[in-house]
Amino acid sequence: MPGSSRMPISLRESLNSVKRSRPSNPWQVINLDLLRNIVFFLFVLRLVRRTFWKLKGRGLLGTIAELYTDTRRILYGYFLRAPGVRSQVRKQVNESLAKVQAKMIPAGGSRYLALPKEGWTDEALRTELEALAAMDHTRWEDGFVSGAVYHGEDGLLKLQTEAYGKFTVANPIHPDVFPGVRKMEAEVVAMVLSLFHATSQGGSSC
Structure with a gap:
């Protein structure tokens, strides 16, 4: 075109x-x-x-x-x-867990996982308690354990055992039945307050 x-x-x-x-x-x-x-x-x-x-x-x-x-x-x-x-990490973790388990749950000995059908005699109970106390453990008596036992003198242990024996069944929520425990409780509270310089008006100044 x-x-x-x-x-x-x-x-x-x-x-x-x-x-x-x-x-x-x-x-x-x-x-x-x-x-x-x-x-x-x-x-x-x-x-x-x-x-x-x-x-x-x-x-x-x-x-x-x-x-x-x-x-x-x-x-x-x-x-x-x-x-x-x-x-490798999993292997080391499993080894550490096995060591902790072996230390926390020792092998051997009797295990009681249910209440006995019949109550134990006093002698059987004492025997079991002696076996428990004699289990292999770190000897705190040598003085090389920190934060576990604060005072292990035999005289104090005997005095504590005697004190516990006098108030074995005491219940502090019933001061009318156990007035001695109520008195000791109030005195302990007062001692702690005095450590912080507390007064009846309250407050703390160190």
Whole structure:
């Protein structure tokens, strides 16, 4: 046709490809971009706020130290979960648990898991108590156990046993039946208050 030229096929195909790839609704692209930007902004804002409060609460050095500790803990956790390391750690843990169990629950001896059908005699009970007292244990009597026995003198032990024997069945919630226990309880409370310089008006000043 005179005065007109046909568009090359390659150019026409390129234009058609652009038309097909272009979204039919431009607002869809804007909404997706806006949503992505909002999510990114909120993420950055949350990160900045957490960093600000961390620095304000712990200071720069404290924050760096905590970050180092957390990073080391995470990396160490990944290291322990490695296949070869995990089996070795599990083996050592099982060995330690077996040792603790053997120490806490000694093998051998009699185990009483239910009430006896008939009550024990006094002699049988004393024999069992002697066996329990003679079980293999760390000797606190040598003075090398901390935080377990505060006073092990024989004279004091005998006096304590005698005192317990006089008030074996005493119940402090019945002061009319056991007035002696009520008196001792009140005196112990008063002694503790005096240690803290407490008065009838209350308060403590050391």
